[in-house]
Amino acid sequence: MIIKMAFKNLLRHKKRTALTLITTIVGILLAVIGEGLNSGLEKQVSDLSIKSEISYGRIFGKNFYEDKDNNDILEYPINMKSVKGLENVPISKRISFTGSITDSKEELATYFMGVNKIDENKVFSRDKYIISGNFLNNDTDVVIGEELANLLNLKVGDDVTLMARTVIKSQNAYDLKVTGIIKTGNPIFDSKAVFLNETFAREFSGADFYNEIIVGKILDTPLENILKSSDIDYVTYKEELKDVLAIAQLRRKVFGTLSSAILVMASLTITNTMLMAMLERKKEIGVLMANGMNDKKILKMFFTEGLTNGALGCLIGFILGSILTFYLEKVGIPFKFNSNDLGLTLPFADRLYLYYNFKKSIVFPLIGLIFISIASFYPAYKATKLNPIEAIKGWYNVKNGF
16 A cells, blocks of 8 residues: 555656656666776776787796886896796797887887797787788798788888897898788787797897797786796786776776766755655645554655655666666777877777676666665655644644754
């Protein structure tokens, strides 16, 4: 009976009920979509970075990583005697160095990676991502990222000049032909990547050592526990991505704050609606009290009205948000600009895909119900304080002040 009366009373003022309902729906909808956006951002950045560039861990020469943006990687050779315990793990040993590439018209900074084709494919399956030409079939082959090829308007067979500083600080240059173009899906990596055969990279740079090792597997035992060496730097993919993922965490806080503000507005709207309803129905409440309805039932009736309206909004908002998030997880959102244009270093592809996580998403309607329960209790409690005799006469008097 109480629930039936609650629904009947909600329908008395359709506009007021609809306003409260819509506010709650929007709050939950934004929260669910915001969570999907942030989870998708984290997942996409992680997946693209792992698949294209860092895999599950990287090993460098001692002290290189602490200032990697300013250090010359050729000055930090890896002590291979310290790299133990990875015999059964796919790894790619590299001779890496910075330099530039030019088509005689324009020159762009690059990151050269001298690799063993077989080992590199074990970690990254590079052959799968070649869109033109081949991946290092010969010693002097040059494979460049798709974004880099687009920036210089290069195609397979075009002449390029590679330039870099060697181990002994002299400048070296080679005129070669582009033999392959690779598209990893990570536009930032693809805008700077130049793959060389390990043999040629040694000749080009003058390095007789490795200075970067990619670990191609998630290890049950932490990398630092396996290596147990202070002679090298080892960085897990989680450490590599912590700065990038911090941006996603910041976005999560922004969406959380916005959604909370909307839910507070919805709660205040419910409180106001229920207080107005109580004043408009004071005579009805007085009659119910006079006919034997006790304070507990009055409280339950008003509380049920507010909670029903809020719960319905939470449910609809959650369902709509889940459907939209799940849909955008499949089709993605077109991403028309490069994150470099915004001063960011996020490896976005041409679409941003949301990611639906039920356990995280369900938290928002539950929090909404807590807000709404608190908002509904206050006017329900005030309704029990009406004096039935004066309420019937059209006046109201609230115990302990109102």
